[in-house]
Amino acid sequence: MSWLHGQSGNSHEIDDLKANVDPAVEPIISSTTSTGRFQYKWVLLLVVSGGGFLSIMNAGMVNIGAPGMMEDFQTSASLIVWVNLAFVMGTTVPLLPISRISDVFGRKRLYLSGALIVPAGLALSAISQDLTQLIMARIATAVGSSMILANDNALLTQAFPASERGKAQGMINMAFGLGIGLSFFLGGILIDIFDWRALFWARIPAHLLLAFSVWRFVRDDTRDTSEGRSGYSIDYIGVMLLAVVMVGSLLAINQAGRLGLSSPFVVAAIATTALALPVLIIMERRANFPVIQLNLFKSRVFSSGVTAQFFAQMAHGGWNFLAPFLLITGMGYSASIAGLILLPFHTIRLVLSPISGALSDRFGTRSTSLVGHLTLLCGLIVLTGLRIDAPIWQYLVVITIGGAGLSIFLPANNSAIMGFVPRDSLSSASGFLATSRMIGNSMGMALAAAIYSHALGSGGSEGAVNAVSQGITVVATVSAIGLVAIIFRGRG
Secondary structure, three states: OHHHHHHHHHHHHHHHHHHHHOHHHOOOOOOOOEEOOEEHHHHHHHHHHHHHHHHHHHHHHHHHHHHHHHHHOOOOHHHHOHHHHHHHHHHHOOHHHHHHHHHHHOHHHHHHHHHHHHHHHHHHHHOOOOHHHHHHHHHHHHHHHHHHHOOHHHHHHHHOOHHHHHHHHHHHHHHHHHHHHHHHHHHHHHHHHOOOOHHHHOOHHHHHHHHHHHHHHOOOOHHHHOOOOOOOOOOHHHHHHHHHHHHHHHHHHHHHHHHOOOOHHHHHHHHHHHHHHHHHHHHHHHOOOOOOOHHHHHOHHHHHHHHHHHHHHHHHHHHHHHHHHHHHHHOOOOHHHHHHHHHHHHHOHHHHHHHHHHHHHHHOOHHHHHHHHHHHHHHHHHHHOOOOOOOHHHHHHHHHHHHHHHHHHHHHHHHHHHOOOOHHHHHHHHHHHHHHHHHHHHHHHHHHHHHHHHHHOOOHHHHHHHHHHHHHHHHHHHHOHHHHHHHOOOOO
């Protein structure tokens, strides 16, 4: 620990000094003006946190329903995972162009549009009659979620001064944790009482309330984002190439476990991704309005932070997919009990996220991020060593440790990233954060599903537990790359 403190002390002081004096990231919407009894920044934080809470539920609830969907549609784990992967891709592919459009045309406008699209997608999901229909409905829902997630960090950065951004990030990550935690628990209750379709019907009223809150309370920032609007055009080539890279990589990872690395399909997916990625980079360097602002990666703080988040979320996504199979298929718990057991992993954020944000504001971001990432991976790896007949309290303790790690990591890491972003690229940076979060989750889910399907064998409870253990081990080991990115983060 002495090495850690010795290496990070000066670095975090530089980070904090940079974040506090850089005029590019000072709030451009006054946070001192009151709205009723409350300052605008706190009203905004409440609304944005509500949006984050509901958005994260869109992924979490589907995970707890995966075993039931798989049985209902008579399909495999490697295919049912596409109910969530479709949502992730549908959110991620348009995320960066939406972020750029928001920087030009206004963040409230795009956020509100997303809050209205999501309920329509939820209704379509609820009435789906087969797996294909459900996947298409999830994509529609994802587009709306993309509009929300592209702007949450940007709106907060606009309203909060640098000295309070860690606290704001802590609060929104607390909302994320509550959303994903309750999604498993409440989703389990809905499934036990009704069926998996109730997962979608139940959330429509809440999303309509979010839309009203955004319309009523969030300030119109169109004037603040109007610079550069003239002549703006969407980078369609960049969007298409980004989609090819994402879909190709996910297909390769997901199907390699089922078909093998030598299968023509997997080889084609890998080759397509390998060819599209350098073309994407070249085209983005030449584009007038690139979907990916590569100049942001000139900051080592930004690039390492995005990388670290990607790999942390990879572990998170893999665990979220595998956990219901461990508890429901492997250990025989009902969906509601499984949701209750998983609650500590996510709801620990309620306590630790605000603390992590405040500590990163005071002591720096690198050491806080490093401790959090390491704790997350240690918790998941220890989980793989537990026996199927181990007391449930042991599972609860280890699950809570993993959740604590994620709760410590995210606010500190996000605060570091957003503190080094120019004002005119806030939504783009927010989009990168959401993109790395979503792609990391999707890669983790795809890899976990592939390992699980490959290792399941003849099935049964013992086989399910063993398959889950192998899946978590592989995902967590790969995710350890994120630690390297944090350790070697410099001044930026």
